[in-house]
Amino acid sequence: MKWRDWRLASYLAIAGLLWCVAVGVLIWFLPWGSSVTTSSTGDSVTGPGESFSSISGFGPAPLLVPVALATIATWAGLRHHRAVLIGATVLLGLYALLAGFSIGLAYVPAVIALFVACMASSATRQRFGSADSADQRTLTR
Numbered sequence: 001m002k003w004r005d006w007r008l009a010s011y012l013a014i015a016g017l018l019w020c021v022a023v024g025v026l027i028w029f030l031p032w033g034s035s036v037t038t039s040s041t042g043d044s045v046t047g048p049g050e051s052f053s054s055i056s057g058f059g060p061a062p063l064l065v066p067v068a069l070a071t072i073a074t075w076a077g078l079r080h081h082r083a084v085l086i087g088a089t090v091l092l093g094l095y096a097l098l099a100g101f102s103i104g105l106a107y108v109p110a111v112i113a114l115f116v117a118c119m120a121s122s123a124t125r126q127r128f129g130s131a132d133s134a135d136q137r138t139l140t141r
Contacts, residue, residue, distance in 0.1 A: 004122045006080050012117035013085065014075035016092075016110040023106045024063035027052050048112040050101075064101065066107050067090055073114050082121045088098040 033049035037103040056062060076084035093111045096104040 004031055005120060006077070009054065009075040009085070009117040009121040010074075012113045012120060013074040014071070016113040016117070017067070017074045019110040019113065020066045020070040020107060023110075024060075024067055027103055027106060028063055029053070062103060066095060066110065069095065070110055070114070073117070077117055080121075082118070085114070085121055086118050089118050116120065 029051060031049040031051050032055070038043050052063070053060070068090050072087050073088035073092070076082070076088060089111065092114060093106065094109050096107040098104065099107075
C-alpha cells in the first residue's frame, strides 16, 4: 500500500468516525468530575459527578456534531472526494478547538486521523480498488 492511497485515507476516516462515536457514547454516560455535598452532621461527602446527559442544555447535539462531521469525512474518503474530506476535517478541527475547554480535547485524535487521511488522499480521482496509473503501465508491459 502506497502512502498516497485512497484505501489508506478511507481507513483513517473510518477510524476517525469510530473514535467520535466511542467518545460520544463515553461522554454521554460517564460521570463528569465529582460532587461535594454537606451531610446533616456537617461533614462533606464526595460523590460521583453528573453525566453529560443531565448537565447538557442542548441534549446530545454537542456530541452528534462531531459524529456527523466524521460521517461526512468517511463518506468523502470512500467516494474519493478530497475537497469534502478536507472541508469536514477543517470543520471538525474548528469544533475541537472551540469546544476545547470541555469536550473538544476528546476529539483531537479523530482530527489527527482525518488530517492524515487528507494527506494520504490522492489529488487524482481513482476507482476504489483500482491500481495506480504507474502500476497499470507496469502491469500492461
